Amino acid sequence: MPALPLEVEGLTAGYGPTVILEDVSFSVPAGGRVAILGRNGMGKTTLLATLMGLTRHRGGRLRVGGEALETLLTSRRALKGLGYVPQGRDIFRSLSVEENLRVGLKGRERGAVEEAYALFPRLAERRRNLGSQLSGGEQQMLATARAILGRPGVLLLDEPLEGLAPIICEELMAAFGRLAAGEEMTILLVEQRVDSALAFADTVLILERGRLAWSGGAQDFDPALAERFIGVGALH
Numbered sequence: 001m002p003a004l005p006l007e008v009e010g011l012t013a014g015y016g017p018t019v020i021l022e023d024v025s026f027s028v029p030a031g032g033r034v035a036i037l038g039r040n041g042m043g044k045t046t047l048l049a050t051l052m053g054l055t056r057h058r059g060g061r062l063r064v065g066g067e068a069l070e071t072l073l074t075s076r077r078a079l080k081g082l083g084y085v086p087q088g089r090d091i092f093r094s095l096s097v098e099e100n101l102r103v104g105l106k107g108r109e110r111g112a113v114e115e116a117y118a119l120f121p122r123l124a125e126r127r128r129n130l131g132s133q134l135s136g137g138e139q140q141m142l143a144t145a146r147a148i149l150g151r152p153g154v155l156l157l158d159e160p161l162e163g164l165a166p167i168i169c170e171e172l173m174a175a176f177g178r179l180a181a182g183e184e185m186t187i188l189l190v191e192q193r194v195d196s197a198l199a200f201a202d203t204v205l206i207l208e209r210g211r212l213a214w215s216g217g218a219q220d221f222d223p224a225l226a227e228r229f230i231g232v233g234a235l236h
C-alpha cells in the first residue's frame, strides 16, 4: 500500500463516560512525518488509540486515503491501511523473532521478512531468539518491523524510544528516517524526547488536556513553545 493522507476533523473520544480527546482537527499529506508532543497525560496515547478505534468515539471524522474510518472496528482500520505500534512493545515473547515477523506478513510471501532484517540488521542476528530473550531496544525494533511488514499507508508509533539507551534510540530514529525518506508511509510519532522527534518530523502537533494546543512546521517549533507546553529543558 502506498503512503496515505490522513484527515482528522473534530475528533472527540474517551474511555467509558470520560471524554479525554476534544475537538481535535489536523491533516497530514501522504508521506508526511508528524511528531505529537505534550506533557504526560495530555492525550497523546489516546489520540493514537482513537485513530485505531480503541477508545469510545464521541464525535468527529477520520479519513485515511479519503475513506471514512471513524465507525469501523480496529481490525477493519488495519486492513484500510493503519499500522500501530503501541507503547510497551507488544510482541509474542514465546515466539522467535522470525515467527513474530511472520505474524506481520498478512498474507505476503515468507521471504518478505528480509525487508525487516534490512531495516533492522540486529534482528537478523537474533532471528532464532525468542521474543523474551531480546533487549528492550530489540523488542521495539521487532514490534516496529512487524507493523511495517504489513505495509501500512499510515504508521502510528507510540513512544518507541521510552527507556532505551541513546545508541539504540539513534538506530531506531535512523530507521524511521529511512522509512519516511522513502515516502512509503505516512508516520505519526508520539515521543517525549523532543529533540529526536523534531529531527524526524516535518510537522508538530502539541496536545494539552486532550485538545490541540499548537500545530505547525517543525522549523517553527521554538524553545518558548517547548517551555510552555512540555517543560523547561525539553529542548537541549
Ligand SMILES: Nc1ncnc2c1ncn2[C@@H]1O[C@H](COP(=O)(O)OP(=O)(O)OP(=O)(O)O)[C@@H](O)[C@H]1O
Binding pocket: 015, 018, 020, 038, 039, 040, 041, 042, 043, 044, 045, 046, 047
Ligand atoms: N484506559 C483508560 N481509562 C480511563 N482513562 C484513561 C485510560 N487511559 C488513559 N486515560 C486517561 O486519559 C488521559 C490521557 O492519557 P494518555 O495516556 O492519552 O496521555 P499521554 O499524553 O499519552 O501521556 P503519557 O505520555 O504519560 O503516555 C489521562 O488523564 C489518563 O489518565
